[in-house]
Amino acid sequence: MVVLASPPAADHIPLLRSPDPGDYFSGMPVIDLCSPGAPRAIADACERFGFFKLVNHGVATDAMDRLESEAVTFFSQPQADKDRSGPAYPFGYGSKRIGLNGDMGWLEYLLLAVDDSASLSGAVPSGSAFRRALNEYIGAVRKVAVRVMEAMAEGLGIAPLDALSKMVTAAGSDQVFRVNHYPPCAALQGLGCSATGFGEHTDPQLVSVLRSNGTSGLQIALQDGGQWVSVPSDRDALFVNVGDSLQVLTNGRFKSVKHRVVANSLKSRVSLIYFGGPPLTQRIAPLPQLLGEGEQSLYTEFTWSEYKKAAYKSRLGDNRLAQFQK
Ligand code: GA4
Numbered sequence: 400m401v402v403l404a405s406p407p408a409a410d411h412i413p414l415l416r417s418p419d420p421g422d423y424f425s426g427m428p429v430i431d432l433c434s435p436g437a438p439r440a441i442a443d444a445c446e447r448f449g450f451f452k453l454v455n456h457g458v459a460t461d462a463m464d465r466l467e468s469e470a471v472t473f474f475s476q477p478q479a480d481k482d483r484s485g486p487a488y489p490f491g492y493g494s495k496r497i498g499l500n501g502d503m504g505w506l507e508y509l510l511l512a513v514d515d516s517a518s519l520s521g522a523v524p525s526g527s528a529f530r531r532a533l534n535e536y537i538g539a540v541r542k543v544a545v546r547v548m549e550a551m552a553e554g555l556g557i558a559p560l561d562a563l564s565k566m567v568t569a570a571g572s573d574q575v576f577r578v579n580h581y582p583p584c585a586a587l588q589g590l591g592c593s594a595t596g597f598g599e600h601t602d603p604q605l606v607s608v609l610r611s612n613g614t615s616g617l618q619i620a621l622q623d624g625g626q627w628v629s630v631p632s633d634r635d636a637l638f639v640n641v642g643d644s645l646q647v648l649t650n651g652r653f654k655s656v657k658h659r660v661v662a663n664s665l666k667s668r669v670s671l672i673y674f675g676g677p678p679l680t681q682r683i684a685p686l687p688q689l690l691g692e693g694e695q696s697l698y699t700e701f702t703w704s705e706y707k708k709a710a711y712k713s714r715l716g717d718n719r720l721a722q723f724q725k
Pocket residue numbers: 497498499500502510575577600601602603604674710711713714715
């Protein structure tokens with residue numbers, strides 16, 4: 400493995416081939432959340448890619464911009480000040496280290512817990528403009544996640560409409576918010592390779608909803624052949640991806656998408672991601688409404704708490720569902 404050594408010397412960040420224009424994802428489903436065809440289009444995209452771009456989603460541009468600008472201000476502080484908001488685990492500021500088992504990426508981030516009323520616990524001072532911007536954006540993006548999950552149920556043809564969404568609206572649902580900052584990695588400019596911003600992985604939760612600034616870097620692996628394709632950035636859109644738990648709830652119909660971020664050599668990337676997870680005690684097993692005559696679950700049963708525990712014992716790129724596959 401090629402590694403990029405930068406101070407401190409313990410930082411080993413894997414390199415990736417720099418994306419080129421030919422890598423762009425030409426077949427990306429773009430779905431208007433308000434269109435009558437949205438439920439079917441969403442279910443179709445989740446089956447084919449586990450990923451889609453959402454427009455006309457109703458989150459105010461102002462709310463997204465305000466949070467982005469507060470995040471930029473936070474990350475512009477001196478390192479020692481940011482470190483005071485750390486460590487990242489269980490929640491707080493982190494830099495380069497991802498998870499607990501040695502994964503590294505060219506980024507710094509804030510990992511935040513969202514409580515039931517969509518307000519935050521943790522690292523960002525209450526009463527600050529940053530906290531207000533977070534609360535406003537998270538409240539809005541959470542509503543989008545609920546609408547998307549209702550559309551998924553409708554698209555799958557299952558009742559009730561809240562069969563999936565109730566898992567993120569339930570008391571005690573385990574929702575996480577992440578603000579990522581990928582600084583430009585100028586040292587590698589022109590060398591044909593780039594630092595790994597966030598290594599390949601699938602998300603353990605049900606759904607993830609991402610918004611980024613105008614800097615590209617996100618790549619997804621296509622289900623059909625695993626080819627990596629680059630997702631063109633669009634600061635006005637939201638990007639939704641299926642997580643492992645939703646793959647299990649749909650008995651493999653929806654695909655948990657492998658994705659990663661390649662750091663840009665010239666521009667900073669800032670992304671805001673909401674992860675919708677169920678309550679810790681939620682049993683994760685295919686919805687009975689989705690199992691056809693005689694169809695068996697592809698997975699041994701587990702709770703979200705068990706899955707989360709297993710996830711934190713794993714490396715980022717591991718296939719975490721494999722141990723639960725029958
Ligand atoms: C991926 C999705 C979310 O960002 C996250 C990540 C978490 C972390 O950064 O702490 C994990 C990763 C994510 C999956 C496997 C474990 C846990 C890092 C890691 C190596 C917050 C999450 O819930 O799972």
